[in-house]
Amino acid sequence: MLNDTDSDTAYAAPPVLSVTALNGQVARLLERSFPLVWIGGEISNFTRASSGHWYFTLKDDAAQVRAVMFRSRAQYAGFNPREGDKVEVRALVTLYGARGDYQINVEAIRRAGVGQLYEAFLRLKEKLNGQGLFDADRKRPLPLFTRSIGIVTSPQAAALRDVLTALKRRAPHVNIVLYPAPVQGQFAADKIAEAIMTASRRAEVDVLLVCRGGGSIEDLWSFNEECVARAIAACSIPVISGVGHETDVTIADFAADMRAATPTAAAELAATPRDDWMASLSADALDLRRAMARQLSEASQGLDNLSRRLLSPTAQIARHGAQLQA
Numbered sequence: 001m002l003n004d005t006d007s008d009t010a011y012a013a014p015p016v017l018s019v020t021a022l023n024g025q026v027a028r029l030l031e032r033s034f035p036l037v038w039i040g041g042e043i044s045n046f047t048r049a050s051s052g053h054w055y056f057t058l059k060d061d062a063a064q065v066r067a068v069m070f071r072s073r074a075q076y077a078g079f080n081p082r083e084g085d086k087v088e089v090r091a092l093v094t095l096y097g098a099r100g101d102y103q104i105n106v107e108a109i110r111r112a113g114v115g116q117l118y119e120a121f122l123r124l125k126e127k128l129n130g131q132g133l134f135d136a137d138r139k140r141p142l143p144l145f146t147r148s149i150g151i152v153t154s155p156q157a158a159a160l161r162d163v164l165t166a167l168k169r170r171a172p173h174v175n176i177v178l179y180p181a182p183v184q185g186q187f188a189a190d191k192i193a194e195a196i197m198t199a200s201r202r203a204e205v206d207v208l209l210v211c212r213g214g215g216s217i218e219d220l221w222s223f224n225e226e227c228v229a230r231a232i233a234a235c236s237i238p239v240i241s242g243v244g245h246e247t248d249v250t251i252a253d254f255a256a257d258m259r260a261a262t263p264t265a266a267a268e269l270a271a272t273p274r275d276d277w278m279a280s281l282s283a284d285a286l287d288l289r290r291a292m293a294r295q296l297s298e299a300s301q302g303l304d305n306l307s308r309r310l311l312s313p314t315a316q317i318a319r320h321g322a323q324l325q326a
Helices: 004-010 018-035 114-130 159-171 188-202 228-233 250-255 263-270 273-310 313-326
Strands: 035-048 052-058 066-068 086-096 100-112 150-152 173-182 207-212 241-242
Touching: 018 086, 035 066, 052 173, 066 086, 114 228, 114 250, 114 313, 150 159, 150 188, 150 263, 159 173, 159 207, 159 263, 173 188, 188 207, 188 228, 207 263, 228 250, 241 250
Parallel strands: 066 100, 150 173, 150 207, 207 241
Antiparallel strands: 035 052, 035 086, 052 066, 086 100
16 A cells, blocks of 8 residues: 555646746747738727837627737838728737737738739739730830820829929920820720820820829729730830839830839930930031041042142143154
């Protein structure tokens, strides 16, 4: 039989976890079980802390989860979320140990639907590229000196003001023709394509700018439609695309003969500055004067050489007379 002392020695009490240790183990279990995953929902209770971190709740009709996006990630979000925004977040499921609350740590955030739009963008890009619409040998050179420029954009767009300001400063002599079209909203892509085809049919400008200012992928989507890309590719006039900002890339950029980072940059590509034009004309005039002077000088030297070989009539008569007497 075991005595009391032996019984106490044989029994091993289970380990006792602290709350901190428990929460740490649960956090590690969650992080191992749920790798980075995309989650869609609506933002509520959004707070931007003085530290730069974002705190919010992501919810749908039946549930919600707390979320945090640290400043190092939030600074690359590309937009500022607002209450009620539909978003998709790439997040790590974890536990906030201090409160014992399950939450998600957000690594990336985008507006809802952007993922599907980007997939559609890639599919159309691959399709049109396979058909040769983006081939380099299809690209047409821009005219060296532009006399008239066409612009496809909205008359109310800030991009139009930017383009006109740049052209007025850079090349006030250039004639400008506006082919108005909405650049956002339902049927905008059809209207843009129609404006491009109108410019091509009229053939009254030397180069065509297709432009609008920056915005989200949804705002710029009209320039990712197939009808716009095909209209650009079929245009009889060289086309420069200037859609959005430098980081924005659209299908129209691939179809165009040249892409500009912004509408203003498109205007600068399209028009040679007046001063450069005048300097080129002055250089050409100087070359012509030098060429004329060189030709006159060579002709004068040729005449001198011929004159030295030419005998006077008196000398010729005397020479022939001497030959006859001999």
